[in-house]
Amino acid sequence: QVQLQESGPGLVKPSETLSLTCTVSGGSIRRYSWSWIRQSPGKGLEWIGYVSSSGDTKYTPSLESRVTISVDTSRNQFSLHLNSVTAADTAVYHCASAGVVGTAHYFDYWGQGRLVTVSS
Amino acid sequence: DIQMTQSPSSLSASVGDRVTMTCRASQRISSFVNWYQQKPGKAPKLLIYASSNFQSGVPSRFSGSGSGTDFTLTISSLQPEDFAIYYCQQSYNVPWTFGQGTRVDI
Numbered sequence: 001q002v003q004l005q006e007s008g009p010g011l012v013k014p015s016e017t018l019s020l021t022c023t024v025s026g027g028s029i030r031r032y033s034w035s036w037i038r039q040s041p042g043k044g045l046e047w048i049g050y051v052s053s054s055g056d057t058k059y060t061p062s063l064e065s066r067v068t069i070s071v072d073t074s075r076n077q078f079s080l081h082l083n084s085v086t087a088a089d090t091a092v093y094h095c096a097s098a099g100v101v102g103t104a105h106y107f108d109y110w111g112q113g114r115l116v117t118v119s120s
Numbered sequence: 121d122i123q124m125t126q127s128p129s130s131l132s133a134s135v136g137d138r139v140t141m142t143c144r145a146s147q148r149i150s151s152f153v154n155w156y157q158q159k160p161g162k163a164p165k166l167l168i169y170a171s172s173n174f175q176s177g178v179p180s181r182f183s184g185s186g187s188g189t190d191f192t193l194t195i196s197s198l199q200p201e202d203f204a205i206y207y208c209q210q211s212y213n214v215p216w217t218f219g220q221g222t223r224v225d226i
Contacts (some may be wrong), residue, residue, distance in 0.1 A: 044207075044218060044219075044220050044221060045164070045207060045209075045218040045221075046218070047215055047216045047217065047218070058214050058215075059215075060121075060214075060215035061121075061215060094163055094164075096163075099169075101169070101170060101173070102170075103152075104151070104152055104169060104170040104211060105211040105216070106154040106166055106169035106170070106175075106209075106211060107154070107156070107164070107166060107209070108166050108169075108175065110163035110164060110165075111163065112162070112163055113163055
C-alpha cells in the first residue's frame with residue numbers, strides 16, 4: 001500500500017517561496033507520476049502539476065510561471081516550490097500519485113494534506 | 121481548460137435511497153472522468169476511474185457511467201458512511217480539472 005506524507009512550513013510570508021516535500025513509502029517512486037493538488041474554499045480542488053519519475057513535468061498554465069516540481073528518486077521524495085506567494089495561495093496542499101491504465105490517469109493515492117497559510 | 125460542472129451542488133437523502141449526481145464537461149472527453157469521495161478533514165478517495173471502472177476496495181453500490189460530455193455517479197443504496205462530498209475530475213487534457221463538488225447530506 002503506497003503512502004504519501006507532506007512536510008514543510010505551515011506559514012509563509014507574502015512574496016516568499018512555498019516549499020513542500022512529499023515522502024513516498026510502500027512503493028517505488030519510479031512506478032508512477034506524482035502530482036501536487038491544492039484545495040481552498042474559494043477555488044475547490046486545483047491540480048498544480050506533476051513530475052514523472054524521469055523528471056518530466058507538466059504544470060497548470062495559471063501557475064506555470066511560479067511553480068517547480070521535482071523528484072528525488074534516491075530519497076523516494078518529490079517536491080513543490082511556488083514562488084512569489086500571495087494570500088490567494090493559502091490552501092491545503094496534497095501530494096498524490098497518478099496511476100494510469102492505458103491513457104487514463106487518475107489520482108489513486110493521496111497524502112493527508114498540509115495547510116499552508118500565506119501571511120505576514 | 122476543460123470546465124467540469126457538477127449538479128446538484130448539494131442534495132439531501134436518507135439511508136437506503138438511490139442517489140444520482142451528474143458531471144458535465146465543457147467539451148467531449150471520451151471516458152476520461154474519475155470520481156472521488158471526500159469526508160471532512162480527509163484527502164479525496166478515488167472511487168471510479170475512466171468513467172465506469174471500480175477502484176479496488178470500493179463497494180459495489182457505487183457505479184459510474186457516461187462518455188462524451190455527460191457523466192453520472194450513482195449510489196444504489198445510500199449508507200451512513202456515504203455522506204460526503206463527491207468530485208468529478210477529467211484526465212483527457214492537461215491541466216487536469218475538477219468539478220466543484222456535490223455534497224450529500226442527511
